[in-house]
Amino acid sequence: MNPNLPPAPEPWLRGTLTEVDAVARAVLHALELAEEDIVKWCADLDDSGLNARPFGIAPIAFHLRHIARSLDRLLTYAEGRQLDAPQKDALRSELDPGATRDVLFTEFHASMRASAERIRAFSPDQYDQPRAVGRAALPTTVAGLLVHCADHTLRHTGQIVTTAKVVLAGGSS
Numbered sequence: 001m002n003p004n005l006p007p008a009p010e011p012w013l014r015g016t017l018t019e020v021d022a023v024a025r026a027v028l029h030a031l032e033l034a035e036e037d038i039v040k041w042c043a044d045l046d047d048s049g050l051n052a053r054p055f056g057i058a059p060i061a062f063h064l065r066h067i068a069r070s071l072d073r074l075l076t077y078a079e080g081r082q083l084d085a086p087q088k089d090a091l092r093s094e095l096d097p098g099a100t101r102d103v104l105f106t107e108f109h110a111s112m113r114a115s116a117e118r119i120r121a122f123s124p125d126q127y128d129q130p131r132a133v134g135r136a137a138l139p140t141t142v143a144g145l146l147v148h149c150a151d152h153t154l155r156h157t158g159q160i161v162t163t164a165k166v167v168l169a170g171g172s173s
Contacts, residue, residue: 024120049167054166059163067108071112122142131144
């Protein structure tokens with residue numbers, strides 16, 4: 001990043017992804033923004049920083065895993081399927097300690113690419129189709145799940161950015 005250049009506008013202001021419908025485009029732009037912010041704010045963090053728990057809060061490692069794995073779960077529901085055993089096992093391991101930077105970011109980036117492909121596979125005529133979430137089969141729609149992919153990812157991205165700032169500033173453990 002060249003400090004002499006003005007920052008690029010956020011993805012939704014770049015005029016990109018015009019080949020996809022407005023709903024998918026908004027979700028994809030949100031995922032792009034999340035990925036850019038996470039890469040920017042975690043660039044100077046090592047394994048220790050990614051696993052740090054300043055003031056007892058969840059580590060960045062958890063949020064990275066959670067974003068990747070929750071996108072997979074949400075898109076599984078959007079596709080009209082229920083979670084399988086590996087997805088349930090992955091859910092239970094999101095808080096496991098000691099993750100390495102390479103492993104975390106490999107999973108995260110792979111998930112972002114796979115999620116974008118899966119989101120692009122939906123057509124606007126599917127958005128109002130009913131879907132059920134979880135064991136309780138809570139009602140929603142394909143569009144509801146896609147929009148939640150965006151808002152849930154950005155919520156955890158905000159937590160990552162905040163935690164990274166605290167860790168980089170030498171915040172208490």
